[in-house]
Amino acid sequence: MKKLFKIYSIVLAIFIVGCTENPLEDVEGSAWKKERNIISILVEGQIGTAAIEREFEDAKINIYAKIENIADISKVEIKDIELSYGSSTINSKGTTLDLTSGTSTISVVSGAGKTLEWEVSLLPFKSDLEGSWYVGDVRMYCDMFTWETWGWEKNESIFGYLPELGPEWDNEIIFTVEGADEKGNPFGAYEHTGGNDGLFGNFGDTAKSWNFNERFRKIPMGTGTWLRDFERNMVIITDENRVQHELELEVLADTGEVVLKSELPYLADQFNWTDTDWSYEELSHMSNPMWYVLTKERVLQTGNSITGLGVKDQVGDTVIDNDAKEITVTIEDNGADISMIALENLGISFGASANVSEGETLDFSTNNESTITVTSEIGESTTWTIKLQIDLDLSDVSIAGTWTINEIGVYSDLFTWETWGWEKNELLNNYLPSAGKELDNTITFVVEGVNGENPYGTFENNAGADSEYGDFVSDDTSWPETDFNSRFRKVPTESGTWELVGETVTIIDNEGAEFVLTLEVKTGTEIALTSEIEFLADLFSWDNTNYSYEETAHMSKKMWYNLSK
Numbered sequence: 001m002k003k004l005f006k007i008y009s010i011v012l013a014i015f016i017v018g019c020t021e022n023p024l025e026d027v028e029g030s031a032w033k034k035e036r037n038i039i040s041i042l043v044e045g046q047i048g049t050a051a052i053e054r055e056f057e058d059a060k061i062n063i064y065a066k067i068e069n070i071a072d073i074s075k076v077e078i079k080d081i082e083l084s085y086g087s088s089t090i091n092s093k094g095t096t097l098d099l100t101s102g103t104s105t106i107s108v109v110s111g112a113g114k115t116l117e118w119e120v121s122l123l124p125f126k127s128d129l130e131g132s133w134y135v136g137d138v139r140m141y142c143d144m145f146t147w148e149t150w151g152w153e154k155n156e157s158i159f160g161y162l163p164e165l166g167p168e169w170d171n172e173i174i175f176t177v178e179g180a181d182e183k184g185n186p187f188g189a190y191e192h193t194g195g196n197d198g199l200f201g202n203f204g205d206t207a208k209s210w211n212f213n214e215r216f217r218k219i220p221m222g223t224g225t226w227l228r229d230f231e232r233n234m235v236i237i238t239d240e241n242r243v244q245h246e247l248e249l250e251v252l253a254d255t256g257e258v259v260l261k262s263e264l265p266y267l268a269d270q271f272n273w274t275d276t277d278w279s280y281e282e283l284s285h286m287s288n289p290m291w292y293v294l295t296k297e298r299v300l301q302t303g304n305s306i307t308g309l310g311v312k313d314q315v316g317d318t319v320i321d322n323d324a325k326e327i328t329v330t331i332e333d334n335g336a337d338i339s340m341i342a343l344e345n346l347g348i349s350f351g352a353s354a355n356v357s358e359g360e361t362l363d364f365s366t367n368n369e370s371t372i373t374v375t376s377e378i379g380e381s382t383t384w385t386i387k388l389q390i391d392l393d394l395s396d397v398s399i400a401g402t403w404t405i406n407e408i409g410v411y412s413d414l415f416t417w418e419t420w421g422w423e424k425n426e427l428l429n430n431y432l433p434s435a436g437k438e439l440d441n442t443i444t445f446v447v448e449g450v451n452g453e454n455p456y457g458t459f460e461n462n463a464g465a466d467s468e469y470g471d472f473v474s475d476d477t478s479w480p481e482t483d484f485n486s487r488f489r490k491v492p493t494e495s496g497t498w499e500l501v502g503e504t505v506t507i508i509d510n511e512g513a514e515f516v517l518t519l520e521v522k523t524g525t526e527i528a529l530t531s532e533i534e535f536l537a538d539l540f541s542w543d544n545t546n547y548s549y550e551e552t553a554h555m556s557k558k559m560w561y562n563l564s565k
Contacts, residue, residue, distance in 0.1 A: 033086030033111020045070040046075040047125040047180040059118045069179050074098045086111030128251045129175040135168050136295035140287040163307040166200030166350030190226040218262040242244040255295035262292035303349025304376040306384050310345035315391045330389040337363040351377035357416040364388040391450045397455045402444040403563035411558040431507045431552045434471040440464030456499040479549045490531035500540045530560040
């Protein structure tokens with residue numbers, strides 16, 4: 001029985017197979033191999049990746065090349081070609097294409113035997129970088145501890161930190177395409193010129209001894225070569241010393257600009273929290289990355305600032321107040337004619353011009369001030385005030401310095417022309433207690449210069465610990481009048497200016513009021529500022545006489561501030 005079953009099974013299997021198509025026929029044959037695509041192609045002189053497009057039977061390839069670098073346009077060698085699986089072509093690697101007319105054809109045959117004609121066009125290559133560029137900006141990103149809740153970040157122009165970088169604005173950077181490597185990456189000659197002025201910017205500040213050229217000079221000066229690495233999206237510039245500079249490329253299609261970006265060492269762990277100079281820290285430690293913005297048209301500059309100034313016989317540093325547009329310089333006290341002070345150094349915004357030049361003279365004969373007008377490249381002008389100070393030997397200026405108020409006194413003449421008359425000196429606060437608030441004040445005279453032989457400068461009456469000035473008012477309500485501020489306020493409150501002519505000190509307060517006093521020098525550390533007071537003896541009241549009132553209101557003839565250091 002078992003033997004009959006085996007025979008039956010064998011016969012049945014033969015019958016089934018005989019009635020069925022070969023199940024492996026589609027895999028074993030070539031009918032399924034229908035693809036006729038060109039995946040990639042590289043030909044002689046090609047730059048970049050070929051642009052391959054196919055829509056059904058319409059198949060096109062655009063190849064970009066520096067055509068003048070191809071030896072024979074009728075025999076352009078195929079360096080490499082990759083086809084879809086199972087397809088073939090007679091235009092294999094090592095064969096040539098005739099591109100004399102600008103186009104040629106590659107026939108690709110699928111494994112199933114179907115042919116697709118690919119139209120190959122050779123087009124002149126124009127690199128994103130090729131041509132001449134100007135510096136549109138040089139910027140940096142600063143990560144100011146953003147991992148902390150209080151951290152922040154900044155995107156800043158380095159020109160704003162380092163004025164000596166200014167000459168970079170007119171620099172010209174030229175990329176010339178000369179060919180392509182075996183991967184189709186364009187390469188060529190590179191040149192970075194100093195522009196019309198022939199100067200390169202300095203990534204530093206000479207006055208502060210800052211030098212960041214090694215950190216930020218990522219686009220080298222002079223000549224060299226360049227290579228565009230499409231795969232990594234990098235531009236590699238090799239300078240005259242064979243040093244390579246790798247920069248990431250970004251094309252700004254909307255503006256027609258390109259950005260060349262470089263990573264920097266981020267050194268937050270070296271941040272100096274003691275006496276922090278934020279500009280220095282951002283430049284030196286907290287910046288990463290930095291980048292150049294390159295533009296086809298040179299950017300005209302709007303700056304009309306004075307960045308540096310020096311005069312003949314100058315001592316000390318120049319002080320520049322950009323907000324007030326004021327500059328202060330100090331010269332030796334050598335008797336020089338201040339109407340003809342030679343300008344030895346003048347630094348202004350890049351591209352700007354000034355109405356004076358180095359070697360000319362400035363006239364400081366009016367209030368020890370002169371002016372310089374600076375005009376930007378776009379024609380906007382600003383007038384700067386230059387203030388001249390004389391480096392005086394302050395030991396010769398008896399009023400100079402900060403003084404404490406020892407007393408405010410008053411002299412009263414009580415009919416000394418009569419045989420029975422008398423006189424008296426009294427502390428004013430004994431009559432007017434609220435005047436005592438002035439006694440913790442300090443008075444400062446700062447010398448700024450000399451008009452002829454007359455020193456002048458700034459004045460300040462500094463309110464003391466109580467933050468109050470004396471009030472020349474009586475607290476005795478029985479007096480006919482109690483407010484004597486107009487009579488005794490001979491030294492102004494707050495600040496102003498002063499000039500000493502002989503022994504006469506003239507102080508002008510911030511509101512333009514003038515106070516004239518006499519300087520009495522007692523010792524090297526003690527002086528008095530005195531003032532005459534209107535003497536009103538004819539108003540003396542002989543009825544129910546209040547002598548304190550009369551001495552204050554009518555009989556006082558002179559008052560003084562005794563000051564000491």
